[in-house]
């Protein structure tokens with residue numbers, strides 16, 4: 321991908337995000353399908369949201385906001401290139417049922433709803449966007465994890481390789497199977513990967529992850545793989 325094309329895409333993304341409708345979550349899980357039956361649908365999932373901000377960065381930014389910024393760009397790019405794409409949330413909100421009261425109940429309900437949404441979409445391929453954190457600040461670099469479902473490992477390896485080739489030449493991390501404690505990734509039947517885009521505990525990487533230009537580059541690298549697979 322040429323660097324000038326990223327500039328054009330950044331402009332396009334600004335237009336697209338300005339036109340996005342305000343999303344109200346009503347507790348229903350099956351999105352109205354606007355794509356032809358039987359076709360592949362990328363489900364772009366910005367991890368966490370609302371009261372569940374996920375990890376907190378070294379400058380106090382919740383992971384949920386950075387996840388959303390990157391996921392919105394990926395969703396827009398996929399749409400721009402004619403792929404079917406469904407963005408799990410368009411705002412920094414939790415997707416829990418209204419009956420959920422405690423934070424714990426909301427988190428559980430949110431994850432159940434996300435899994436149901438994915439399961440309800442025929443042809444879904446899940447790309448969950450997250451950020452990493454560690455107690456020691458020197459660790460950095462994206463790492464991609466895959467669900468124990470068909471085709472997930474190959475997609476994760478393609479993402480990992482593309483990130484290394486295009487964005488992080490010193491990243492020697494390998495794609496790995498997801499742990500069985502990650503609910504969403506273990507409750508879908510479709511191909512599913514989780515991208516830990518970078519470490520919010522590393523000051524240099526955290527600063528980049530907050531930059532719109534870097535968010536667009538990351539999304540563009542992921543989109544490129546989606547288009548090629």
Ligand SMILES: [Zn+2]
Pocket residue numbers: 367368374375383450451
């Ligand atoms: Zn997370």
